[in-house]
Amino acid sequence: MKNNTVLLAGATGYLGGYIAKELETRQISTKILVRNMEKAAKLTSESTQIIKAEVTNSETLKGHFKGVDTVISTVGITRQKEGLNYMDVDFQANINLLKEAIKSGVRKFVYVSVLNGNLHRNLKILEAKEAFVDALIASNIEYTIIRPNGFFSDMKDFLEMAQKGKVYLFGSGEQKFNPIHGADLAIACVAAITAKKKEINIGGPEILTQNEVAKMALLACDKPIKIIHIPHWVRKLVIWFLRTFTSSKYYGPYEFFLTLMAEDAIAPRYGIHRLSNFFQIEIDILKN
Numbered sequence: 607m608k609n610n611t612v613l614l615a616g617a618t619g620y621l622g623g624y625i626a627k628e629l630e631t632r633q634i635s636t637k638i639l640v641r642n643m644e645k646a647a648k649l650t651s652e653s654t655q656i657i658k659a660e661v662t663n664s665e666t667l668k669g670h671f672k673g674v675d676t677v678i679s680t681v682g683i684t685r686q687k688e689g690l691n692y693m694d695v696d697f698q699a700n701i702n703l704l705k706e707a708i709k710s711g712v713r714k715f716v717y718v719s720v721l722n723g724n725l726h727r728n729l730k731i732l733e734a735k736e737a738f739v740d741a742l743i744a745s746n747i748e749y750t751i752i753r754p755n756g757f758f759s760d761m762k763d764f765l766e767m768a769q770k771g772k773v774y775l776f777g778s779g780e781q782k783f784n785p786i787h788g789a790d791l792a793i794a795c796v797a798a799i800t801a802k803k804k805e806i807n808i809g810g811p812e813i814l815t816q817n818e819v820a821k822m823a824l825l826a827c828d829k830p831i832k833i834i835h836i837p838h839w840v841r842k843l844v845i846w847f848l849r850t851f852t853s854s855k856y857y858g859p860y861e862f863f864l865t866l867m868a869e870d871a872i873a874p875r876y877g878i879h880r881l882s883n884f885f886q887i888e889i890d891i892l893k894n
């Protein structure tokens with residue numbers, strides 16, 4: 607694998623940063639596509655070449671895939687910004703990468719979608735991601751689609767509420783999930799370069815209820831346990847209100863989180879990182 611170059615798109619993001627580190631640790635020759643060279647400064651290493659390109663502009667991708675064995679893409683947006691929507695980025699930017707990969711004879715494409723994304727195509731963000739998944743499957747390139755559970759980075763929402771003294775949850779709070787740390791997921795993404803599996807569902811090692819995560823966050827903040835349970839009808843009303851009175855640009859991330867947090871989401875367990883340690887580290891960073 608040492609001589610097989612990987613092209614990584616999304617390295618300036620949470621997961622992509624860990625994948626860049628993992629590729630470096632394994633001394634895999636890597637090309638990293640970024641649009642902001644300053645953000646990429648910390649990703650530079652002996653085995654890494656940083657290339658400035660705009661994944662939303664296919665012209666800028668030309669020529670950079672020569673000699674590449676595998677493309678890994680974590681490109682996506684949660685909150686739509688810069689006048690671009692999910693279709694522009696989660697779908698079209700990844701299509702641009704796929705087309706350039708196919709044209710250049712790349713062997714494999716590894717794409718990071720979302721756990722159960724194919725079951726929630728009615729949500730704007732997943733409509734775009736799954737449209738790309740469809741295109742990837744229909745192409746002739748070898749592929750692995752990684753479907754992770756929520757990232758630890760998103761669990762910071764619990765910490766933010768905990769710092770203010772109360773965590774708000776919808777329903778009983780007994781919905782179970784197993785969030786995953788970027789470092790653990792990055793190992794699986796890099797392993798996917800040689801994996802035979804076409805789709806990999808993956809979550810962290812601990813299956814937790816939302817109440818347990820709320821308690822962990824409050825304990826990390828040295829706050830008494832105060833969890834407020836809001837009835838599901840309020841959640842449904844909020845989704846309806848946002849869809850009716852705001853644009854999809856605004857409601858996209860809210861419908862996504864408000865829908866998925868109402869159900870259990872358990873993926874095969876993977877990794878070693880524990881959420882309580884992550885919370886503690888985040889709080890220590892905030893204190894210093």
Ligand SMILES: NC(=O)c1ccc[n+]([C@@H]2O[C@H](COP(=O)([O-])OP(=O)(O)OC[C@H]3O[C@@H](n4cnc5c(N)ncnc54)[C@H](OP(=O)(O)O)[C@@H]3O)[C@@H](O)[C@H]2O)c1
Pocket residue numbers: 615616617618619620621622641642645660661662680681682683684688690695699718719720721754755756757758759760
């Ligand atoms: N967060 C979760 O809980 C979760 C769970 C499952 C799956 N996922 C999916 O996993 C993927 C990676 O997530 P993440 O948390 O690592 O995301 P992230 O931190 O937001 O990083 C996204 C990456 O995409 C790039 N990007 C976004 N818009 C772009 C644009 N218009 N032009 C060029 N590049 C653009 C960003 O580049 P810049 O740095 O230049 O903006 C960044 O490198 C996403 O598709 C996400 O939906 C997330």
